[in-house]
Amino acid sequence: MFNKTQPLTQVICARKFFTTPKLISDELVVHRDTNDNNPEVPFQFTEANMMRIAAIIQNYPKGAQRAAVSFAIDIAQRQMGWVPISAMHKIAELLSMPRMRVYEWATFYTMTRRRFRGKFHVKVCKTTPCMLRGSDIILQTVEEATNCTVGGLSEDKMFGLDVVECQGACVNAPVMVVNDDYYEDLNVCDVYNIIQTLKCGGIPPWGPQSGRASCEPHCGQMSLLEMPPPPGFMMQDALIGSEVSKPPKPKSK
Ligand code: FES
Structure with a gap:
């Protein structure tokens, strides 16, 4: 508690200051x-x-x-x-x-x-959706697998590791980016496999590692099940032009 008899300098020194962690x-x-x-x-x-x-x-x-x-x-x-x-x-x-x-x-x-950030620049996303899906453990695993700390380079200069903000693939969190390639839906095993493949000179398959093709639900696609309509669908006849045949109606699967 603030004591009125205390000198002001002591009061100021006792205060805790919080800053954004670097x-x-x-x-x-x-x-x-x-x-x-x-x-x-x-x-x-x-x-x-x-x-x-x-x-x-x-x-x-x-x-x-x-x-x-x-x-x-x-x-x-x-x-x-x-x-x-x-x-x-x-x-x-x-x-x-x-x-x-x-x-x-x-x-x-x-x-x-x-x-210089190494031959493979690994960026682990730490923004909220990835954090809620375990980016802390993913980061720790990358550090162990590459033998490299955040902001540093591995001894053989093969890997550089950084943490980054949202990489725009939140629906497939947690996400890690290596150079141009996105690795999504990661777990600890996936991270070890990816880093090991890179160490051996291979390029691991990018994208979701969970078996999803894209960002559909894990139980499979539940919407947009029909073939998409062809070009010209729902356009006025006048816009399509008489010489162009009318596009066929889309068929259900
Ligand atoms: S929060 Fe990680 S990709 Fe968006």
Whole structure:
């Protein structure tokens, strides 16, 4: 209880302060130069990637080439495995945009790796639906199987582990993403099998590991059982045109 005779400094010191817990995987938003990531380290896109970027830029009107920034960052990441600051500068130059705009994009999305995260970047979702479906135990299992802590790299640099917010597959929680592949409906055994397969050079089948084809109920599909209607279904005759034959009515299964 607050005692009125107590000096104010003591009262303040006795108070507990709570802050949002820091996740080790949180990337520092501010760039700090390191030996392998500073503006002096040269970066060039490969010839094939330059052609890809040129083709993507063609999709946008003249003067709006900066709209290709997300693609250019993705291409840089696929070339290097991560996006160094010199790659961001190169992208700014290619797309005639301020460097700051490229930094903004690269620091906003967790899919941009701003440092080397191993051959396989494992991201475990910890948002509420995944948490309620056991993401804590999934994370612990990944740590054990990869011998890697959150925010770190395994000793052989094969795995990098991070925790992330919702990956957009909540209905198949718990979810873990390895590079581009989603692994869903996970249990402890699945995690060990997936990591072991990756260690042996294989690519485990992605998607739900429970046997579901997609996100239908575990007891099987209960809706949308009929074949979907063909194109033109329910359209006015005038819109279909006289020369086009009317689409057939959809059949029940
Ligand atoms: S909460 Fe994990 S995928 Fe949405």
